[in-house]
Amino acid sequence: FKEAWAGEADCRNCALRSSVLFAGLEEADFERLHKPIDQFVLQPGAMLYYAGQQGSQMFTIRSGLVKLSQLLPDGSQRIVRLMRSTDIIGLETLLDQPYEHDAVVMQRTEICALPVAVVRELQARNPALHTELLARWQRALKDADEWITQLSTGSAKQRVARLLLRLVKDEPSSECELFGREDMGAMLGITTETASRTVAEFKRQSLLLETSTNRFLLDVPNLRLIADL
Amino acid sequence: FKEAWAGEADCRNCALRSSVLFAGLEEADFERLHKPIDQFVLQPGAMLYYAGQQGSQMFTIRSGLVKLSQLLPDGSQRIVRLMRSTDIIGLETLLDQPYEHDAVVMQRTEICALPVAVVRELQARNPALHTELLARWQRALKDADEWITQLSTGSAKQRVARLLLRLVKDEPSSECELFGREDMGAMLGITTETASRTVAEFKRQSLLLETSTNRFLLDVPNLRLIADL
DNA sequence: TCGGGCGATTGCGCATTTTCAATGCGCCCG
DNA sequence: CGGGCGCATTGAAAATGCGCAATCGCCCGA
Numbered sequence: 001f002k003e004a005w006a007g008e009a010d011c012r013n014c015a016l017r018s019s020v021l022f023a024g025l026e027e028a029d030f031e032r033l034h035k036p037i038d039q040f041v042l043q044p045g046a047m048l049y050y051a052g053q054q055g056s057q058m059f060t061i062r063s064g065l066v067k068l069s070q071l072l073p074d075g076s077q078r079i080v081r082l083m084r085s086t087d088i089i090g091l092e093t094l095l096d097q098p099y100e101h102d103a104v105v106m107q108r109t110e111i112c113a114l115p116v117a118v119v120r121e122l123q124a125r126n127p128a129l130h131t132e133l134l135a136r137w138q139r140a141l142k143d144a145d146e147w148i149t150q151l152s153t154g155s156a157k158q159r160v161a162r163l164l165l166r167l168v169k170d171e172p173s174s175e176c177e178l179f180g181r182e183d184m185g186a187m188l189g190i191t192t193e194t195a196s197r198t199v200a201e202f203k204r205q206s207l208l209l210e211t212s213t214n215r216f217l218l219d220v221p222n223l224r225l226i227a228d229l
Numbered sequence: 230f231k232e233a234w235a236g237e238a239d240c241r242n243c244a245l246r247s248s249v250l251f252a253g254l255e256e257a258d259f260e261r262l263h264k265p266i267d268q269f270v271l272q273p274g275a276m277l278y279y280a281g282q283q284g285s286q287m288f289t290i291r292s293g294l295v296k297l298s299q300l301l302p303d304g305s306q307r308i309v310r311l312m313r314s315t316d317i318i319g320l321e322t323l324l325d326q327p328y329e330h331d332a333v334v335m336q337r338t339e340i341c342a343l344p345v346a347v348v349r350e351l352q353a354r355n356p357a358l359h360t361e362l363l364a365r366w367q368r369a370l371k372d373a374d375e376w377i378t379q380l381s382t383g384s385a386k387q388r389v390a391r392l393l394l395r396l397v398k399d400e401p402s403s404e405c406e407l408f409g410r411e412d413m414g415a416m417l418g419i420t421t422e423t424a425s426r427t428v429a430e431f432k433r434q435s436l437l438l439e440t441s442t443n444r445f446l447l448d449v450p451n452l453r454l455i456a457d458l
Numbered sequence: 459t460c461g462g463g464c465g466a467t468t469g470c471g472c473a474t475t476t477t478c479a480a481t482g483c484g485c486c487c488g
Numbered sequence: 489c490g491g492g493c494g495c496a497t498t499g500a501a502a503a504t505g506c507g508c509a510a511t512c513g514c515c516c517g518a
Contacts, residue, residue, distance in 0.1 A: 070378050073457040078378045095360075095367055100374060130359070131324075137366040138324055144373035145329060149299050149307045152381035153418050155476095156505070181466065189382050194505055196466055228302040385475070410496065423475060425496055460518090467512070476503070483496080488489100 001046050008036035009112050019086045020060055021114070021136065024128025032121065038113045048103035048111070049090065055099055057113045058090040064109025068101035069186065077102075079187040081143055088136050094119060106179055152189050159188040160198045161227040164208070164218055174218045175211060230275050237265035238341050248315045249289055250343070250365065253357025261350065267342045277332035277340070278319060284328055286342045287319040293338025297330035298415065306331075308416040310372055317365050323348060335408055381418050388417040389427045390456040393437070393447055403447045404440060 011022055012030055022029075042048070042064070049055055051070060061083055068089065069079040080101060083089050092100055093116050123130050150162045163184065167176040178184075178199070185195040202208045207226075209217040240251055241259050251258075271277070271293070278284055280299060290312055297318065298308040309330060312318050321329055322345050352359050379391045392413065396405040407413075407428070414424040431437045436455075438446040 070374065072378060072382065078382050080374050080377050092367055095364055097367065100371060124356070127353070134362070134366065135324055137363065137370065138321055138326065141366065141370050141373060142329060144370060144377070145299065145309050148309050148373070148377055148381060149301060152377060153301065153307050155503095191506060192465095193467085193507080197468080197505090200467060384473095420476060421495095422477080422497085426475095426498080429497060461516105462518100463516085464514090465512105466514100467510105469510085470508095471506105473506075474504080477501090479499085481496105481498075484494095486491105486493085488491090 001040060001042055001048060004040045004042050004046065006039045006041045006110070009039045011037055016060075016062060016086055021088055021119075021129065021132055024132055025122065025126060029122055029126055029129075032125075033118065035115070035118070037118075040111050040113065042105045042109045042111065044105055044107060046105040046109075048105065049099045051100060051102050052098050055090060055093045056117070057115050058088055058093055058119065059103075060112045060114060061085055061087050061089065062110035062112060064105065064111075065107040066109055067104050067106050067183065067187075069104065070101055077186050078189065079183060081140070081147060082106075082187075088114075091133075091137060091140070094133070106183070107177065151187055156188070156190045156194050156198050158227055158229075159190065160184070160195065160202070161207075161223045163188060164202075164216075165220065165223055165227055168218055168220070174220050175215060176218070177214055178216055230269060230271055230277060233269045233271050233275065235268045235270045235339070238268045240266055245289075245291060245315055250317055250348075250358065250361055251351075253361055254351065254355060258351055258355055258358075261354075262347065264344070264347070266347075269340050269342065271334045271338045271340065273334055273336060275334040275338075277334065278328045280329060280331050281327050284319060284322045285346070286344050287317055287322055287348065288332075289341045289343060290314055290316050290318065291339040291341060293334065293340075294336040295338055296333050296335050296412065296416075298333070299330055306415050307418065308412060310369070310376060311335075311416075317343075320362075320366060320369070323362070335412070336406065380416060385417070385419045385423045385427050387456055387458075388419065389413070389424065389431070390436075390452045392417060393431075393445075394449065394452055394456055397447055397449070403449050404444060405447070406443055407445055 011017070011025075011033065014020060014022070017023060039062070048059060048066065063085050066083045066089060067079050068081045068083060069077045072078055089103055090099060092098070119129075119133075123133065150166070151159055153159075154162075164176070168174045181196040181199065182192045184199070185192045188195065199208070202223075203210070207219045207223055209219075211217050240246070240254075240262065243249060243251070246252060268291070277288060277295065292314050295312045295318060296308050297310045297312060298306045301307055318332055319328060321327070348358075348362075352362065379395070380388055382388075383391075393405070397403045410425040410428065411421045413428070414421045417424065428437070431452075432439070436448045436452055438448075440446050
């Protein structure tokens, strides 16, 4: 993905500064950032890293959507998490462990590449960053748990409904982009066809309204009924 | 569970010391442990904590088995993780967050209760403990991912087989205790009846051999065939 | 504009799982 | 020793999801 280099980040004045890993850094910390942080802009399909690969950087997602998936023994893939703006992926490199997942871009995505060495150095001196790291891990764990309880439990209809609701959770407009049925199936542990059938049925029932190409407005209250029953 | 108090721990000479959170502590650190660490012995069914409860301690499991589960909107439970010897539960209290799960003892379990304050203090001074904490979190995350890919994916037969194999993974004897079918279903996202039918069928096919009450010897190679196809 | 190509959708038969209910089994308590 | 209780097992019908293949729609490049 290195071809997608988009310049060096100005962390001090980062628009996402307050919600990002470096939130707690002070002027003195930035002094220590000798090498600049690189930014990239990635297109759908781009691969950030592979499972098993020994990496030396983590990534902050500035905008966009990245899927983390694992290969199953039968060759298919199971998507284990979706990562979005302000999330960090590849935390495991901080422990010198190889990446756990394949990380693939689903929508145009902007990222910052954080070299492990830099994070480690800052972490040693700045307890705020350290706490922030713990919090990141905890958030990831909570996400994983929700993935189990919400997206891997219940009937196909329930799962699809929950996934949709999750996609608009913090969109006041109740609108979202949908991804391919194959990915949807891989997230929910159902087949592509079942995913397709369910979405199609929701459309027919006007639970989903296509506002523009691949953008959908959701009937939140009724989807909630399906999700929770 | 406080009734089950079983004395104060001698952390310095803990039999599990090398594999436990305090592995990296030095003599000076132990000096700082003013208050002793309490130990408890818990019987099946005992509840360590509830989801949503604001706690102030984490627990190291010395021996036994604890399930972490979450309540679903429909009132049923989904078990999200199994924790065993040397695992830590309740890490989230370190971030002042309420417990994420219900923690219930499944087999006779010995635990040490670690007050958050103590861990925090030690952590501030001892970088090894700090790294150890990160590693714990990472381990939990990896477990959660495996729970998704192995125990929440595929047919009921596959899931049961994978669960069984997981139970004996580090038992050289390929022998294990089984839990109730209801719990099994809650782990795998299937109904109690399906769990029962599947286990019963495995027994008939001699993939499971009951050596003593509720102890089973597994036909690992054949179960593996079922698990991976 | 035409021919592919790709992904979504759909039909259909089959297998699996759920659901609800009945039955069986072992164990504890009186 | 005889319920009663909790849990496992089983049956049977209905619901759900899967697998495979055909079709459709849309966009893109020749």
